[in-house]
Amino acid sequence: MLNDLFHRLRALFRRNTLERDLDEELRFHFDEQVEKHVRAGLSRTEAIRRARLSFGGIEQVKEECRDARGVRFVEAVLQDCRYALRMMRRYPAFSAMAVVLIGLGIGASTSMFSLVTASVLWRSRFSDRLVYLWRYDQPQKDFHARLPLTVLQIRNQSSSLERLAAYRYEEFLVNGLNGPARVDGNLVTANLLDALGVTVARGRSFLPEEERPGRSDVVILTNALWQQMFHGDASAVGSQISVQGRIATVVGILPSTFEFEGTQMFAPFVPEQEPRDATARFLANLRPGIHAARAQSEIDSIVAGLARFDPANWKDRSIRLLTPEMQRSYDCGPTCGQRHQGIWLLFGAVGMILLMACANVANLLLARSIGRAREFVIRTAIGCSRWRLVRQNLTESMLLFACGGGMGVLIAWWSKTLLANMAAGYIETPELQLDSRVFAFSALATLLTGLGFGLIPAVKSATGLTSGAQQDGGRLSSVSVRRSLTRRMLVTSEFTLALVLLIGFGLLLRSFLYVESIPTGFRTDRLLTTGTALKKPAYKDSAARIMFARKLAETIRAIAGVESSALTSAIPLTGAEAANIQIEGIPSADPRGTEVRYISVSPDLFSTLGIPLLEGRTLSPRDTETAAPVVVINKTMAQMFFPNADAVGRRMRMEESPPVWREIVGVVADVRQRNLEEDSRPVFYRPYPQGLDEDEYLNIAVRARSEADMPHVAEALRATVRKLDPKQPWDAVKSMQQIIYDSESLSLRRPIIRLLGCFGLLGVILATLGLYAVLSYSVTERTREIGIRMALGASRSQVLGQITLDTFQLTAPGTVLGVTAAYCLTALLPSGHIGWSGSGVFLYGVSRTDALTYVAVVAVLGCVSLLATFMPAKRAMQVDPAASLRHE
Amino acid sequence: MANERIDLPQGTLDLLILRTLALAPQHGWGISERIQQISSDVLQVQQGSLYPALHRLERRGWIKARWGISENSRRAKYYELTRAGRKQLETEAGAWRKLSAAVAQVLDMA
Numbered sequence: 001m002l003n004d005l006f007h008r009l010r011a012l013f014r015r016n017t018l019e020r021d022l023d024e025e026l027r028f029h030f031d032e033q034v035e036k037h038v039r040a041g042l043s044r045t046e047a048i049r050r051a052r053l054s055f056g057g058i059e060q061v062k063e064e065c066r067d068a069r070g071v072r073f074v075e076a077v078l079q080d081c082r083y084a085l086r087m088m089r090r091y092p093a094f095s096a097m098a099v100v101l102i103g104l105g106i107g108a109s110t111s112m113f114s115l116v117t118a119s120v121l122w123r124s125r126f127s128d129r130l131v132y133l134w135r136y137d138q139p140q141k142d143f144h145a146r147l148p149l150t151v152l153q154i155r156n157q158s159s160s161l162e163r164l165a166a167y168r169y170e171e172f173l174v175n176g177l178n179g180p181a182r183v184d185g186n187l188v189t190a191n192l193l194d195a196l197g198v199t200v201a202r203g204r205s206f207l208p209e210e211e212r213p214g215r216s217d218v219v220i221l222t223n224a225l226w227q228q229m230f231h232g233d234a235s236a237v238g239s240q241i242s243v244q245g246r247i248a249t250v251v252g253i254l255p256s257t258f259e260f261e262g263t264q265m266f267a268p269f270v271p272e273q274e275p276r277d278a279t280a281r282f283l284a285n286l287r288p289g290i291h292a293a294r295a296q297s298e299i300d301s302i303v304a305g306l307a308r309f310d311p312a313n314w315k316d317r318s319i320r321l322l323t324p325e326m327q328r329s330y331d332c333g334p335t336c337g338q339r340h341q342g343i344w345l346l347f348g349a350v351g352m353i354l355l356m357a358c359a360n361v362a363n364l365l366l367a368r369s370i371g372r373a374r375e376f377v378i379r380t381a382i383g384c385s386r387w388r389l390v391r392q393n394l395t396e397s398m399l400l401f402a403c404g405g406g407m408g409v410l411i412a413w414w415s416k417t418l419l420a421n422m423a424a425g426y427i428e429t430p431e432l433q434l435d436s437r438v439f440a441f442s443a444l445a446t447l448l449t450g451l452g453f454g455l456i457p458a459v460k461s462a463t464g465l466t467s468g469a470q471q472d473g474g475r476l477s478s479v480s481v482r483r484s485l486t487r488r489m490l491v492t493s494e495f496t497l498a499l500v501l502l503i504g505f506g507l508l509l510r511s512f513l514y515v516e517s518i519p520t521g522f523r524t525d526r527l528l529t530t531g532t533a534l535k536k537p538a539y540k541d542s543a544a545r546i547m548f549a550r551k552l553a554e555t556i557r558a559i560a561g562v563e564s565s566a567l568t569s570a571i572p573l574t575g576a577e578a579a580n581i582q583i584e585g586i587p588s589a590d591p592r593g594t595e596v597r598y599i600s601v602s603p604d605l606f607s608t609l610g611i612p613l614l615e616g617r618t619l620s621p622r623d624t625e626t627a628a629p630v631v632v633i634n635k636t637m638a639q640m641f642f643p644n645a646d647a648v649g650r651r652m653r654m655e656e657s658p659p660v661w662r663e664i665v666g667v668v669a670d671v672r673q674r675n676l677e678e679d680s681r682p683v684f685y686r687p688y689p690q691g692l693d694e695d696e697y698l699n700i701a702v703r704a705r706s707e708a709d710m711p712h713v714a715e716a717l718r719a720t721v722r723k724l725d726p727k728q729p730w731d732a733v734k735s736m737q738q739i740i741y742d743s744e745s746l747s748l749r750r751p752i753i754r755l756l757g758c759f760g761l762l763g764v765i766l767a768t769l770g771l772y773a774v775l776s777y778s779v780t781e782r783t784r785e786i787g788i789r790m791a792l793g794a795s796r797s798q799v800l801g802q803i804t805l806d807t808f809q810l811t812a813p814g815t816v817l818g819v820t821a822a823y824c825l826t827a828l829l830p831s832g833h834i835g836w837s838g839s840g841v842f843l844y845g846v847s848r849t850d851a852l853t854y855v856a857v858v859a860v861l862g863c864v865s866l867l868a869t870f871m872p873a874k875r876a877m878q879v880d881p882a883a884s885l886r887h888e
Numbered sequence: 889m890a891n892e893r894i895d896l897p898q899g900t901l902d903l904l905i906l907r908t909l910a911l912a913p914q915h916g917w918g919i920s921e922r923i924q925q926i927s928s929d930v931l932q933v934q935q936g937s938l939y940p941a942l943h944r945l946e947r948r949g950w951i952k953a954r955w956g957i958s959e960n961s962r963r964a965k966y967y968e969l970t971r972a973g974r975k976q977l978e979t980e981a982g983a984w985r986k987l988s989a990a991v992a993q994v995l996d997m998a
Contacts, residue, residue: 003949022939025916025965028958029935032917035960054935061936068943 004070011069022065026058076388080395087396088403094368095400098361102404104762105357105449107411110434110442111419112350114412115427116343117437127197131161131292132327133282133299136320143320145327146279148313149271152189154302160295162287163195166280171533172219172265173729174229175242180729182533183225185265187280193220195285196260203237203252206268216268217248223256225264243267245537296321341830341839342426342752349504349759352497354445356766358453359490361404363770365397365454366487367777369461376461389462397454405446409439422758426751426840460486484778491770492814498760498767499818499861500825505753505760506853507826507843512749514845520740521671522572523610526563526707527736528714529571530721531699532728534692545692546625552700552724553602559716561709562702566605567688569696570597571736572671573743576683577696583641584651584661593655596637596682597673600692605685606632606668608703614638616648616666623687629662630687637682638667652684662686676745677844701736710735748840764864771810772868778806779872786876787884796877803873811865815858823849901933901941903984906969906977909951913968915958916942942967950976 011018030051037047055061066072088095133151135144146168155164167188174183186192190206193199200220209215221229221236230236240247248267269280286295299319307314369376376389413434534545549567556565570576580593588594603619605611614635623630631652638647651661670680692698700721704713714733721730740746779786786799826848829841846853908914908922919942920933945951950973958964969977 004947007947021965024963026935026939028915028962028964029917029920029939031962056934056936061939064936064940065943068940068947070947 008069008071011071012074015075018069022062026061030055030058076391077395080392081399083392084396084399088399091368094364095403098364098400099403099407101357101361101364101766102401102446102449103407103411105354106405106408106442106446107415108408108759108762109347109350109354109445110408110412110438111415112347113441114416114434114438115419115423116347117435118427118433125197126324127195127285129286129288130196130324131284131286131295131321132324133164133284134320134322134327136318138316138318143322145281147282147319149274149278149280150310150313151282151319152271154306157302158295158298160287160290160298161284163191164282164284165189165192165195166269166271166282167192168269168280169261170267171535172243172267173245173533173535174265175727180727182729182731183264184262185267186261186263187269188266189269189271192266192283195283197285198254198258200252201255202234203250205252206266210268211270213270213273216270217243217246218251218268219243219248220252220254220266221250222254222258222264226253244535292321292323342748342841345504345829345841346752346755346759349501349756352501353759353762353766354449356494356497356763356770358449359494360766360770360773361397361400362453362456363487363490363773365400365457366460366490367773369393369457372461386462390458393458393461394451394454397458398450401446401450401454405442405450408446409434409442412438412442419755422754423751425747456486484774484781487774487777488810491767491774491810492817494767494770495811495814495861495865496818496821498763499815499857500822501756501760501763502857502860503818503822503853504826504829505756506857507829507846507848507850508749508756508841509753510846510850510853511842511844512746512753515676515745515749518672518676518845520572520676521611521669523703524736524740526704526710527609528702528704528710528717528733529699529736529739530717530731530733531571531697532721532730533697534728535694538725538727539694542692545694545698546689548725549602549688549692549698552698552721555720555724556700556702556717559702559713559720561705561713561716563705564604564608565700565702566608567602568605568699568701569600569688569692570673571699571701571739572609572673573675573739575674577693580655581684582653584653586641596684598654599673599683599685600688600696601685602688605701608701609671611671612669614667614669615646616664618666618668619685619687623690625689627690629660629690630665631662631684632666632668633664633684634668634680634682635670636680637684640682656691662690675743676740752840764861767861768864768868771807771865772871774810775803775806775869775872776875779803779876782876783879783884786879787881790879791881791885799876799879800873803869803876807865807869811861815861819854819858822854900984901937902945903977903980904931904933905938905941905945905967906950906973907981909967909969910974910977913956913966915956915964915966917964919967945973949973 033051033054034044034047037050038044042050133147135147136142137144149166152164152166158164165188167186170185170187172183172185174181188206190208190211193205199205201223203220206218206220210218219241226232226236229241230239236250237253238249238251240249242248243265286292299321303314303318307317379389380386416434534548539545539548553565553567556562559565576597576599578595579598580595582588582593601619603621603623606613606618615638616632619630619632633647641647642650647664647667650664652664653659653661664684668685671683672678673681673683700717702713702717704710714735717733718730721728734742786802790796790799826843829843829848830839904923905919908919911922914922916935916938920935920938923931923933942951942953946953946967950970951967952970953965953967955963956966
C-alpha cells in the first residue's frame with residue numbers, strides 16, 4: 001500500500017527522471033533486438049527495420065507504461081490547471097470581474113458566518129440534562145419562576161434529579177479598580193456551574209462550604225467583567241474587591257463563551273442568612289437515563305408531601321420541570337433571547353447575495369464559452385472527449401472560484417471591524433474571529449458554489465456543439481439560443497432573489513419607522529435622567545432611603561437651568577416592578593391578588609414628564625409618610641378594574657406586611673413604560689414617602705429650560721449626586737431621547753435594518769449587472785439582425801421597443817416569482833404581539849402583505865432595470881445598417 | 889513457425905515474469921528472451937505488454953528495479969524479485985498448477 005503511494009508520488013514529482021529512465025530502458029531493449037538480428041546474419045538496416053516492426057510503435061508502449069504509473073488523472077488535472085491559468089491571463093478583465101464578484105459573495109458570507117459563530121455557535125452549551133423548576137398555580141394556570149428557598153430541602157429526596165441548584169438575581173455594588181459600579185449578577189448555590197455543565201476558565205468554582213456564613217465572601221467573574229475590571233490580568237484570581245461593602249476574593253473567571261441570563265458576577269447563596277419566606281429560581285440535572293416525565297411524577301409526589309406540612313406555600317400549586325427553551329419562552333416571551341433569528345435572517349440574506357454573485361459569474365462564463373465555441377469544436381474534432389472538455393472547463397471555473405474565495409477571505413478580514421460595528425447593539429462581540437471554522441466555511445462555500453455554478457457553463461459549452469458552430473463561430477445557431485435561455489434563467493432568478501431581499505428589508509424598515517413613530521405618552525424633549533439603587537447596608541431601611549430622596553429632590557431643584565425635576569423609581573421605557581394587588585369590593589380570582597406594575601414617584605413627576613391627568617387629582621407634596629396613603633392609577637388600570645364606574649375614591653391594597661389600604665385619588669394617561677411595541681399595562685403611582693422598597697431604583701428626571709442648557713445641567717447633575725454620597729454609584733446621565741434611541745424596540749431593529757439595507761443594495765447592484773450583461777451581449781449578438789431590420793425600414797423606436805420588450809421578458813417572470821417567494825418567506829418573520837424582549841426581526845404595525853412595500857420595491861427594481869437597459873438600447877439604436885452588414 | 893506461437897492468456901504474463909526473475913535479476917530484454925527460450929519459442933512476449941507489466945509489478949512492490957551494467961557493458965535496468973514478490977509467485981504458481989491440472993483432466997476424460 002505504502003509502496004504503491006510512494007510510486008505514484010514519485011511518478012508525479014520525478015516525472016522527468018522517470019521519462020528519461022523509460023526512454024533508456026526501451027532503447028536498450030531495441031538495441032539488443034537489433035543486435036540479435038545482426039547476429040542472425042541480417043544487414044544492419046534490415047535488422048533495424050525488423051526490430052521496429054516487432055516493437056510496434058514505441059510511443060504507444062511509452063503511453064501504456066505511463067498509464068501503469070497510475071497518476072494519469074492527477075497529471076491531466078495539473079495540465080488543466082496550467083491551461084486554466086493561461087486562460088485567466090488571456091482574459092484579464094473577465095477574470096478580474098469574476099474574481100471580484102465571487103470575492104464579494106464569499107467575503108460577505110464569510111464575515112456573516114463569523115458573526116454566526118460568534119453569536120450562536122460560540123455560546124457555551126449547557127448540560128443536555130438541564131431542567132428548570134417553575135411554580136405552577138393550578139387555579140390561574142400560571143407559571144412563576146421563583147420557588148420558596150425551602151425547595152432546597154428536597155435535594156436528598158429525589159432519585160431522578162441531581163445537582164439541584166438555586167440562584168437569584170442580585171445587583172452587586174462593586175468597588176473595583178474603576179470606582180463604584182453596579183453589576184448584574186446572581187447569588188448561586190455552589191453546584192450551579194456543575195448543574196449547567198460549565199467549568200471556569202481560570203481559578204476554581206465555589207466550594208460547598210462557601211454556602212455557609214463567614215465563608216461566603218468569594219466571587220466568580222465573567223470574562224467580560226474580568227476584562228473590564230482587570231483588563232484581562234491573570235493575577236485577578238485571588239485578588240480582593242469590595243462587593244456590597246464587604247471585601248470579597250475573586251476565586252474564578254468564567255470562559256468568554258459563557259452567557260447566563262445577563263450575569264456578570266456570581267456570589268454564593270447562603271441559605272442560613274435568608275429570611276424564612278425567601279425565594280429563588282431553581283435548576284437541576286436529570287439523572288442519567290431518567291426521562292423527564294418520570295422525574296416530573298416523582299416531583300409531583302414530593303410536592304404533595306410538602307403541601308401537607310406547608311399548605312400556605314403549596315396548596316393548589318405544583319413544581320413543573322421545564323426545558324431550557326420552555327423556560328426562556330415563559331420568562332420573556334417567544335422571541336426572548338432569540339437574537340439568533342436575526343442572525344440567521346442576515347445569514348440567509350447573505351446567502352442570496354452569494355448566489356446572485358455566482359449567477360453573474362456563471363453568466364460571464366457562459367458568454368465567454370460562446371466566444372470560445374470554435375476552440376471547443378476543434379478540440380472535439382481532433383479527438384478530445386466530451387468528458388475531458390467538461391473537466392477542462394470545470395477546472396477553469398474552479399480556479400476562478402478558488403481565486404475568488406481567496407479574495408473573499410481578504411474582504412472578510414478587511415471588513416470584520418466594519419461588520420462588528422454595524423452589528424453592534426445586536427451582538428456584542430469585541431472582535432470577530434476569523435478562525436479555522438470560518439476558513440473551513442469559506443473553503444466549503446467556494447467549493448460548492450464553484451462546482452454548482454462552474455458545472456452549468458462547463459456542461460453547456462461542451463454539449464450541443466454542432467458543425468454549424470464551426471462555420472460561423474457559434475453565432476445565431478441553435479446552440480447559442482439554448483445557451484442564452486440558461487443565461488436568461490440565471491438573470492431571472494437573480495431578479496427573484498433581489499426582490500425577496502428588498503421586500504424583506506422594506507417590511508422591516510416599515511416596522512422600524514412605525515415603532516419609531518409610536519407616541520410615548522409623555523414629552524421627551526429636554527429631559528435628562530440618571531439613576532441609582534439604594535441598598536443595604538448604607539441605606540438600611542425605608543426611612544433612610546426616603547430621607548436621601550428628599551434631600552436629593554431639594555438639591556436638584558436648585559440647579560440652574562432646571563425647569564422642573566422629579567424622582568421616580570422607574571423611568572418610562574425601562575420597565576417597572578410588579579406587585580399583586582386587591583381592590584376593595586372587587587373579589588379577585590386569585591386570593592393572592594392581581595399582578596400590576598407600580599412606581600414610586602415624587603408628586604412633580606406628572607408635570608415634569610407632561611403626563612395628562614384624566615380624573616381626580618395628581619399626587620401632592622402633602623402626601624407624606626404621615627398623611628393618608630394614596631395612589632394615582634393609569635388609564636389601563638382604571639379600565640381593567642372599573643370599566644363602567646368611577647375609579648377615584650376607591651381603595652386598593654398591595655401584598656405587603658402590614659397591608660395598607662391606599663385610596664385612588666386620580667387617573668392619568670398611559671405611558672409606554674416597558675417598550676414602544678407593547679400594549680400598555682396596568683400601573684399605579686404611589687408617593688415615594690409612602691413606600692420606597694429596596695428592590696426599587698431611584699431615578700431623577702430633569703427638564704432643562706432650553707436645549708442649550710442641557711450640557712451644563714447634565715454636568716451639574718453629575719456633580720450634585722456625587723457630592724451627596726461619593727460612595728453611591730450612579731448611571732451615566734442620559735437624555736430621554738437617548739433612552740428611546742437605545743431602547744430594545746429600536747436598538748435591536750437598527751443593526752438588522754442597516755445590514756439588510758446594505759445586502760439589499762448589493763443585491764440590486766448584482767441583479768442590475770446581470771441584466772446589463774445579458775442585454776448588452778444580446779445586442780452585440782444581434783447587431784446583424786438589427787442592421788437587417790433597419791435596412792428593411794424598421795425605425796429606431798421600433799428597435800428600442802424590441803430591446804425594452806427583451807428587458808421586460810427578463811424581469812417580468814423574476815418579479816412574479818420574487819413577489820410570490822417574498823410572500824411565502826415573510827411568513828417566517830414573527831409578527832403581532834410579542835413578549836417584552838424582541839429579536840429585532842418581527843413585523844410590527846405592518847402586515848406582511850403590505851401593498852406599499854411591494855409596489856415600492858417593484859417600482860425601484862423597474863427603474864433600475866430601465867437604467868440597465870439604457871446603454872445597450874442606445875447602442876442598438878446607433879447601429880448603422882450598412883456598416884453592420886458590411887462587417888459580415 | 890509463426891503458427892506455433894500462442895498469445896498469452898490474461899494475467900499469465902505477470903506469473904511468467906515473476907518466475908523468470910526468481911532465477912536471477914534480469915533486464916526487460918533478458919526476461920523476454922528467457923521466456924521465449926525456455927518455452928521453446930512457443931510463448932512470445934510483446935514489448936507493448938512487457939514494460940507496462942513490469943512497471944505495474946514494481947508499483948505493487950513485487951519486484952524492484954535498479955540500474956546495472958549488461959553483458960555488453962551497457963547501462964540497463966535490472967529487475968529483481970522482492971520478498972512480497974516471492975510470496976506472490978508461490979500463490980500464483982500454485983493456483984496456476986491447480987487450474988491447468990484441472991483443465992487437463994477435463995480435456996483428457998473420455
